[in-house]
Structure formats: C-alpha cells, structure tokens
Amino acid sequence: MEEANIHITVKDREGKEQKLEAPTDMNLNLMEVFKSYDLPVEGTCGGMALCASCHCYVHSSHELPQASDDEEDMLDQAFYVEDNSRLSCQLKIQKSLDGLKVELAPVSE
Numbered sequence: 001m002e003e004a005n006i007h008i009t010v011k012d013r014e015g016k017e018q019k020l021e022a023p024t025d026m027n028l029n030l031m032e033v034f035k036s037y038d039l040p041v042e043g044t045c046g047g048m049a050l051c052a053s054c055h056c057y058v059h060s061s062h063e064l065p066q067a068s069d070d071e072e073d074m075l076d077q078a079f080y081v082e083d084n085s086r087l088s089c090q091l092k093i094q095k096s097l098d099g100l101k102v103e104l105a106p107v108s109e
Contacts, residue, residue: 006098010056012039013104022093030056030088030102039104047089052078054088055105062100064091079108 008020008030022033031054034041042053049070055078058064064086067075071090075081085105091097 006093006095006100008033008097008099009101010034010039011059011101011103013106024093024095026093028093030054030091030093030097030100032089033093034088034104041088041104043089045089049074049087049090052087053107055080056086056088057082057103057105058084058086058100059103060099060101062097064097078105080106 004025005021005023008022009017010020011017018037020033020037022028029047031041031043031047034054035043044053045051049068052074067086068090071087074087075085078085
C-alpha cells in the first residue's frame, strides 16, 4: 500500500526545527498541519487568505502552486515578507510536498 503521509520540516519562531508528518488523504492545508502540532499559527480567518497569521517562508525548492490573487494581496499587507513567503493555509498537503522545508514568519508587534 502506498504511503499516505508526507514529511515536512518546520523551523519555529525560536529557531527550533521540528519534523512533521501529514496525511495526503484528508484535504488538509499546511496551516492545519501546523495547528495539529500545536505550532503558534493563528489562522484567524480559517484558511480563507484573509489574514496573514499563517505566513511562512518556504526554504526547499519544491514546485508550489502559483499564489492566488487573494494570497498575493494578503502578503502585500503582511510584515516581514520575503521572496519565498507564502500563506500556509493556501498550500494543500499533497504527495509532491514530501520533504518540504518551511519556517514560521515572525509575528508583527
């Protein structure tokens, strides 16, 4: 039987790396996986790309889906945005993300 989980490495805001496992068969997004591991990601808007409380940096060279206009608009308003910034709520968990490396973006004061 095929492995239904992928592995993700996330660096938290204290610089500590954690290895996460995420199922590909539950239609989750990366923010939901972060929350299931009790990482400090608010996800205030519930994954609708209406806030930037799940902002992260992608450090691996995975081929990611193009950011939607809504995601781009939200990142335009976010703090600490870099070229590799994404909203984790907009990244669906799928097999192609196995080995993904991300870092939680700092929160605004």
